[in-house]
Amino acid sequence: MIIPGIIAEYNPFHQGHAFQIQTLKKKLQADYVIIAMSGNFVQRGTPAMTDKFSRARMALSCGADLVLELPVLYASSSAEYFARGGVSLLNSTGVVTHLGFGTETEQTDLLLKTASVLNRQPEDFRQTLRKELKKGLSFPAARTAALKKYFENQNIFFSADGEQILSSPNNILAVEYLKALEYYHSPILPCPVLRRGADYHDTSLDRNFCSASAIRKHCRESAKSSLPVDDIVSKLPGKVLPEPALDILKQYPHPFLWEDDFSMLLHYKLLTESAEQLSLYADSSPDLAHRIKKEIGAFRSWSSFCEHMKTKNITFSRLSRMFLHILLDIYQEDYRLFPKPSCLRILGFRKNAVPLLSAMQHAGSLPLVTSPAQAGQTLSDSAYRLLAYDLKASELYRAGVTARGDFSLKNDYRQPVIRL
Amino acid sequence: MIIPGIIAEYNPFHQGHAFQIQTLKKKLQADYVIIAMSGNFVQRGTPAMTDKFSRARMALSCGADLVLELPVLYASSSAEYFARGGVSLLNSTGVVTHLGFGTETEQTDLLLKTASVLNRQPEDFRQTLRKELKKGLSFPAARTAALKKYFENQNIFFSADGEQILSSPNNILAVEYLKALEYYHSPILPCPVLRRGADYHDTSLDRNFCSASAIRKHCRESAKSSLPVDDIVSKLPGKVLPEPALDILKQYPHPFLWEDDFSMLLHYKLLTESAEQLSLYADSSPDLAHRIKKEIGAFRSWSSFCEHMKTKNITFSRLSRMFLHILLDIYQEDYRLFPKPSCLRILGFRKNAVPLLSAMQHAGSLPLVTSPAQAGQTLSDSAYRLLAYDLKASELYRAGVTARGDFSLKNDYRQPVIRL
Known part of the structure; x- marks a missing residue:
């Protein structure tokens, strides 16, 4: 079987993502496509605008056959660990043959050589x-x-x-994927797909292919006028989202979340923990922790504090990731304790992918998890501890949704796996 | 010197409080009046509607000569520990001769006998x-x-x-004061003052003497229509606050805070900590912690969750206190570690009270603290650890004010002692 895997955030799922899946399917004559997707928080250290199940549903309704959750430990870490986590997750399915990823160049050779130098x-x-x-x-x-x-x-x-x-951000990430494949001596073949449309950072919305950040920017700004979700999404121009994804987004029953929905939690933690405590979290450092304590009087919101604290070498994203790690109690130490994913958490699959699941059960090196409640009994202590970060991340996400006055988001224990 | 002490919350300071101070001064021919006042959080486990310095200023402008902070460990505990903390604080000044407290009966003898039975x-x-x-x-x-x-x-x-x-709530508290005086073999003489005006729980506002909870209720309801503080306070009827206190409240430069301003923090903690962890906080229990984890899906806000969880024997206030202890990391164990206050934290004084401060420096059994920054150097480790809870409580309070969009509340290190 030919089974490409993709590591993605789908925040939200747009035409570029659909194009990538279709291209891989066609180019490789793929049997199935597997996605390793970030959960409720993404690599920029922020909440995804919609919860992980809605985003998995978008992917499944636009060409993906199976969506696995990339554990938050990797999903919210630097590009290097993000890529390693994703590659390792796809490796351990035992069935993925290719890694699909977007690039902004056709000079794949340059990316490969760069990866090799950076590894060596x-x-x-x-x-x-x-x-x-x-x-x-x-x-x-x-x-x-x-x-x-x-x-x-x-x-x-x-x-x-x-x-x-x-x-270019996409090429940097591509290099990280190539590094990770080499690092793990992975049998998975790299399969770059040239991106179409806007730059990663381009926040304009006037083409069919526009970036996820442009879509988020539109939604975030519209949300300020407290429009209902349906109206916000309806105002997105043209066909920036494939129709099935657009429908899911329109009918999303919860408010969109942003990092500033968690400002108070962050402020509380930064105020009440010592510099020494703060220095232990992943992406922190003693210097940074001391500077935060010194500057805490300037705290207004999560995003404005990232802006206030960022320097040439400490980016907005690095700070935001550190802040997320503070809320999730993720320590630097954890990357040593949990170098790789410990289970294959299934968020959803298409019904035609049942043979794929059987194949993974035989060929995979990690247990499949469809129910976190059962996982408590079946996983090893260490494997469950890693999963517990994802459960905690979902609880954090729920606290954010609740604080916005919506009480209907189910917790991870009550949310059934999506079957489309 | 004749120096009555009063244990109070002044949330906010009203005519009944002014009446009590004046009565004590006249009845005892008092030289000075000392207040042991709750800080930013009160015995009901909620934030005070205004910060501790504004409330100390109200007291000083209405007859008090010195305001000491009752450490949050006692200020937010059950009536018994609240009273013990207050009595112990006044004891350790070395100068307080009488304890003034409100009662709703003239049968002081019944209260004294009750206290004695409950102690024995x-x-x-x-x-x-x-x-x-x-x-x-x-x-x-x-x-x-x-x-x-x-x-x-x-x-x-x-x-x-x-x-x-x-x-009656006031008599119950009076009994606790009497118990505490006996418990500590205190030389301080009880001096009950018959309360005038409304019941403690009466939330009507149509008399000059009305309860603090009636005033809070008015302010809380007016605040819902997002009126500025000045307008809210101006709508209080007649003379429910003495004029100097009214002026301070009108000019209060921050938003009034309520427990529901901390709902998200509480929700996050209740979601992310295990029942075992939750059972260790002061006012918690293993049973209660398990019930909270079971019912957490019903969480909407701090106050509504207290309503949801309360039972015949577990009151709203007990729950609210437990919730505050969760946010401040106050454990049951702490009452054993810190049975008594460890310093005399001065929030403010009238300039004519300088001789009083000298007398306390000589006769008192605890160090005076005017600057938390210096206290870090002068207090013993254990004494500082107790003070640190108050600093943490102030940081929590600040996080609440900041989340309401006000960035001007100073932290405890930058707030000078009030001198009127």
Whole structure:
């Protein structure tokens, strides 16, 4: 069987995502497509605008056959651990043959070579990197400069737009996927798909292919005038979402959530924990924790505090991830304790994918989980502890929905797996 | 010197409070009046509607000479520990000669005898109490019935309205003060002051003497229509607040806070902590913690969840106190670790009270604290740990004010002692 896997957030699911799935299916003559999807919180350290089950449903209604939850430990971590978590999850299904991912270049070779250098970290590359950092460049800029020099020294072709290529967010993530495949000696074959449409960071909405962040921006701004969800979504232009996903989003029965819905929780934690405690969370550091305690008087909201605290090397996303980890009690230590996913949590599947589930039961290296309640009995202690972070993340998400006056979001124990 | 002390919340300060201070001053020819006042959270387990410094200022502008902070550990505990904390704080000033407190009866003798029985817990009293509880009476009702029987058996006069007297909230608190004075063998003399005006629980506003809860109810309901504080306070009828207190309340620069401003924090904690963890907080129990986890799906807000969870023997206030303890990490264990206040935290004083402060420095058994920042250096570890709960409570209060969109409340380190 040919089974591509995709690591995604689908926040929300849009035309670009549908295009990627269709392209993979056609190109590979795929039997099934498996998605490793972030749960209720995403890599930027923020809540997904809609809950994970609604997003899994969007994916399943637009070409995906099975959606697994990427544990929040990886879903909310730096690109490197995000990619490793996703690749490891797909590896452990035992059935995924290809990894599909978006790129903004056709120079796949450059991405592959970059991944290899970054994994190997040869000494002359590291020397240049240190030099560039000392010059005052930000880490990504210094890394790109060091790569360029390394390739030139090795007489490896580095195109004129090489630096630009290695700076695009999607290509950076692509490199991380390639690194992770190499890191795990994975039998999964990389299968890049050239992205169509807007840049990742482009927040304009005037094309059919527009970025998820443009869609979120529209929804967030419309939400300020407290329009009902249906009206907000109806105002999205043209066909930015495939119709089945659009319908699901229109009928979403809860308010959209944003990081600022959790401002008070964050403020409370930052106020009441010591710098020493704060320094232990993932993505924190003693320096950062002290600076936070010093600047806490400037706290207004989650997002404005990220803006206030960010520096050349400490990005908005890094801060936001750290803040999420504070609310979820995720410590730096946890990445050592849980280097890989410990179960295959199924959020939903299409009924035609039942043979796929059987295949995973035989070939997979991790237990399938459809019910968190049962998982408490069947998983090992350590495996359950990792799953417990996802349950906690869902409880946090529910607290956010409740605080917005909606009391109807089910908890993870009561939410049945989606079967389409 | 004649120096009465009063244990109070002043939430907010009203005519009844002013009357009590004036009566004590006149009756005792007092030199100074000292207040042991709750900080930012009160005995009902809720935030005070205005912060502690504004309330201290009200008291100082209406007859008080010195306001000490009753540590939140005692201020937010059951009537017994509340009274003990207050009496112990006043004891340790070394200068307080009388304890002033409101009663709703002139039968002081009945209150004194009741206090003594409750402290001694004679066997026949306890037997009757157990019997009455088995009949299904609530604890306060069973206790009153057992007291009545005990007094009758001992041929001690118990007036026809004795049961009613022992059921009034102010008299219950008076009994606790008397118990605490006896418990500590305190040299402080009890000095009951008959309350004028409305009942403690009366929430009508049509007299000059009305209860603090009636004033809060008015403010809370007006606040729903998002009127500015000034307008809300201006609509209070007649002279329910003495003029200086009214002016302070009118000019209060922050939003009034209510327990439901902390609903999301509470929800998050109740969702994310296990029943075992929840059972360890002060005013919790394993049973209660399990019931909370079972019923958490019904959570809508702090107050509605208290209503939902309360039973005959577990009151709204007990639940609310437990919830506050969850947010402040106050454990049952802490009452054993910190049986008494460990410093005299000064919130404010009148300039004419400087000799009083000198006297306390000589005669008092605890260090005076005017600056929490300095206290970190001067207090013992254990004394500072108790103070740290008050600092944490203030941070929690600030988080509530910030979440309401007001960013101007200073933290405890930056708030100077009030000198009027």
